[in-house]
Amino acid sequence: MGKKRNLIDTAVRLFADQGYDGTTTLQISREAGVTEPLIYYHFRGKEELFTHILEDAFDEYFRRLESLREDTVTEFAKIEKLIGVNQQAVDDMPRRIRLIMSSCPARIKDSRHICYTRMRAIYDWHVAYLSGCLERGIASGEFVSVPVQETVQVMIALINGMNRQRSLFPALGGEGFRDAAVAFCRRSLLPGA
């Protein structure tokens, strides 16, 4: 039956909306239409249910990032795609991205928690991806000359800020937002744009 699925989906929603500590196992089970002990049949406890959901969300997000390594002509096209894929992730899995955004801050002090390890991994991945783009772009003359390391951080901040904004306030712009972000970066990086 889909009772386990139901449990997980409900938990995703509640954790995302109310946070881990603000959500009770009773509430999850009730809204999922099952009894509380079922949580403990399928998971070792509340924390494992939470971890399972987070892991799944991180996996899905990472898979989307990894799918990006395709060939493109220009370096900027790669950056454009990165912005697009982040945007798409927020559109496709809004609750899970919001869950990550809102749940992880409280757990980031524990360097062994997934929240830390995975967010770090994603951050590092972005650094590597964007550094590569910038370095090659600058070398080839596609981009103006900028300090790579710092500019990468700025671009990551921009992407993170967009994700946060869009997942917390879904009302705020869709395509227009992404296009403006792409244009903003293009003007900043391409010479004579």
Added chain:
Amino acid sequence: MGKKRNLIDTAVRLFADQGYDGTTTLQISREAGVTEPLIYYHFRGKEELFTHILEDAFDEYFRRLESLREDTVTEFAKIEKLIGVNQQAVDDMPRRIRLIMSSCPARIKDSRHICYTRMRAIYDWHVAYLSGCLERGIASGEFVSVPVQETVQVMIALINGMNRQRSLFPALGGEGFRDAAVAFCRRSLLPGA
């Protein structure tokens, strides 16, 4: 004695690190070196203590934004100052900014909660401030022509992303970060930069 101060400072730290629901009144009182009932002497309850702290943090942050309305020659200088004042806020009140960043997502669904009203106000203030800058800058030819509304959103996302990054991972860059952000915007907005 400064017991009340002590209580508040401890609460700020714990709320910021562990979230509202993850922090107990017993923990606050113990780490503050007082007894639990004292919280109820100074505040109506845990929620009011939290609200008090949040209100204070928002006030302080807003005061910093408001102090910005000075005269500057160029519009870009205003944008530069806005980035600077946000950076400065994170530097000066890191725990309180982190508290806002990590506590508010879980409360943003309640449109009467400070977390919603104040964040909304701050968002609107940024929109107004940046819209003004862009409109005047485009009109005067200081800036290239960009879609104002969307570009404002992008810039707010950038600022938010920087605040988030810097308050969650204090290790990540300081001045270099801000300078790179300013430069990134300058190249994007000023013609022939």
Added chain:
Amino acid sequence: MGKKRNLIDTAVRLFADQGYDGTTTLQISREAGVTEPLIYYHFRGKEELFTHILEDAFDEYFRRLESLREDTVTEFAKIEKLIGVNQQAVDDMPRRIRLIMSSCPARIKDSRHICYTRMRAIYDWHVAYLSGCLERGIASGEFVSVPVQETVQVMIALINGMNRQRSLFPALGGEGFRDAAVAFCRRSLLPGA
């Protein structure tokens, strides 16, 4: 398969080591390598499994006592044999004796529970057996004159104490222990020993 046997043996061990309330059906089934519902296929429930085991243990112990009614020349030889058979029981079925010793105290208030009825029966049996020995021995001059009723109680206490000692702390003496007990009684009961 011997799954039922497995179940029972595991239950004996766990009940003896941890007590009835300290042992869960899940633990029994897991350590027996079967699933929980199988307990309910073979027994009406946990209590019946426990009762079954206890009854079996009491039966076995009683059978050993009953096997004692043989002819011996002297009355003291009967007492010696009683001590020996108790000793042997602890050696042969240590876990089940420990189970009785450790599980029954908590149930002895319920005068309908096996723990009460069977322990009472065993006590009464010992009283009858030892009373007979003492009375006949005193009458025949084999024993010195002692108050029968009280001395019987003392000897039962000695036997119980030995059983308890040996089942809880298996390290403590074996044959030497029994021989010393027999000698202790002989000197106390036989004139001019």
Added chain:
Amino acid sequence: MGKKRNLIDTAVRLFADQGYDGTTTLQISREAGVTEPLIYYHFRGKEELFTHILEDAFDEYFRRLESLREDTVTEFAKIEKLIGVNQQAVDDMPRRIRLIMSSCPARIKDSRHICYTRMRAIYDWHVAYLSGCLERGIASGEFVSVPVQETVQVMIALINGMNRQRSLFPALGGEGFRDAAVAFCRRSLLPGA
């Protein structure tokens, strides 16, 4: 107020009657006329309440044993006093002795638990005390010659058996029991008695 006392006394009674696992914190609090959380105000948890009670019982028992080291003319008088003090302990603190008797078997496997350490200490104390008596008594000719080590074990078994019997079945004899035990030992140890 005597609420804490009440709690402890009720817990002693229930633990002694039903065992640790068979007694719930709710039951304790209800029968003590207080609310459940009060247990957690005065103790760290159920286990600590239990431990506190056990420690107290062992202390009291040990104090009684220690009070024994007085001067007596004969060695047998010392043995007589030991039997008497054990008897007295069961009379004065029957529930706590029963608690020890019935609760410790299930915990004796953990060699760091009080049940193990304290029972071991009491056992060792008895061994030392009785060994001394026997050795000196045999040397002086007060006692017949017996194997000390084994005879000591037999006497400890006797004392333990009496304690067990009397604490589990309070109906069973009082003074007569003790006198018979003393007489039993006297006949066994003193020459030509």
Added chain:
DNA sequence: GATGAATGAGTGTTCATTCAT
């Protein structure tokens, strides 16, 4: 015979809060 999935009733424990002092 045997099991995976599920549950009602309870378990020990913690929470924010109150009250008498």
Added chain:
DNA sequence: TATGAATGAACACTCATTCAT
């Protein structure tokens, strides 16, 4: 101001047990 003692309500979790297969 400040606290020790106490509590109602809820918490995450476990229990023995059942049922469909």
